[in-house]
Amino acid sequence: MRSANLAPAERIIVPLDVPTVEAAVALIDRLPQVTFWKVGLELFVSSGASVLQVLKQRHKRIFLDLKLHDIPNTVAGAAAAAARYGVDLLTVHATNGSAGLATAQTAATDAATAAGLMPPQIIAVTVLTSIDARTLAFELKVPIELPEYALNLAMLARDSGLAGAVCSPQEASQLRDVCGRDFVLVCPGVRPSWAIKGDQKRVMTPAAALAAGADYLVIGRPITAAADPVAAFERICGELELS
Numbered sequence: 001m002r003s004a005n006l007a008p009a010e011r012i013i014v015p016l017d018v019p020t021v022e023a024a025v026a027l028i029d030r031l032p033q034v035t036f037w038k039v040g041l042e043l044f045v046s047s048g049a050s051v052l053q054v055l056k057q058r059h060k061r062i063f064l065d066l067k068l069h070d071i072p073n074t075v076a077g078a079a080a081a082a083a084r085y086g087v088d089l090l091t092v093h094a095t096n097g098s099a100g101l102a103t104a105q106t107a108a109t110d111a112a113t114a115a116g117l118m119p120p121q122i123i124a125v126t127v128l129t130s131i132d133a134r135t136l137a138f139e140l141k142v143p144i145e146l147p148e149y150a151l152n153l154a155m156l157a158r159d160s161g162l163a164g165a166v167c168s169p170q171e172a173s174q175l176r177d178v179c180g181r182d183f184v185l186v187c188p189g190v191r192p193s194w195a196i197k198g199d200q201k202r203v204m205t206p207a208a209a210l211a212a213g214a215d216y217l218v219i220g221r222p223i224t225a226a227a228d229p230v231a232a233f234e235r236i237c238g239e240l241e242l243s
């Protein structure tokens with residue numbers, strides 16, 4: 001999934017962080033300009049896979065954000081099941097370790113191939129964008145600096161055969177330099193200057209995130225919670241086109 005030739009609008013992934021399929025469909029239909037949607041834990045746990053069919057019927061790209069984290073056998077089974085839905089991107093936690101990461105990729109590729117589908121690109125979540133340096137050090141007791149820890153996790157993902165990583169845009173430039181041009185970097189923690197941060201801690205503006213090396217920006221509430229989501233999406237696209 002090389003992103004070099006994508007228009008700014010195609011680099012924005014909008015999360016369907018809503019409680020029902022009905023709410024998801026309303027959002028999808030309100031924002032026909034959005035080409036790439038994310039289905040995450042809230043919607044998948046509440047409503048299962050039916051929304052994936054809705055997105056396929058509308059020819060949208062799908063990021064299934066399940067953040068799998070378990071023993072290798074369990075992660076591999078879940079990754080295979082996810083691959084059979086024909087999604088484009090799938091998340092696992094980098095902290096699964098190399099055995100879990102490699103097994104997930106192999107299981108997903110085998111399952112998709114057997115079903116005649118394109119395998120998903122599996123990307124590893126490094127350090128959640130809601131975690132700050134203080135939390136990492138004092139609650140999670142990780143004894144190295146946050147950027148170095150995120151980089152190590154991304155390198156683990158790359159060396160385990162994964163396609164890319166999820167990281168804060170604040171780490172994107174370093175990950176891009178070390179992991180190379182073809183390593184897919186998906187960045188949440190993106191906030192236009194006019195939006196509130198909410199629970200996100202390590203943020204950057206959309207233009208700064210792309211300049212830092214992100215391939216895709218996950219932007220939720222600044223669009224979906226805006227009074228006018230269409231205007232908010234177009235405002236962000238406009239800012240990216242000017243940058």
Ligand SMILES: O=C(O)c1cc(=O)[nH]c(=O)n1[C@@H]1O[C@H](COP(=O)(O)O)[C@@H](O)[C@H]1O
Pocket residue numbers: 015017040065067091125127128129130166167188189190198200218219220221222
């Ligand atoms: O994997 C993700 O997508 C993810 C990783 C991360 O570190 N931080 C993060 O916010 N996300 C997701 O990105 C989206 C961000 O949404 P907003 O904060 O509303 O823009 C949510 O759906 C999160 O689940």
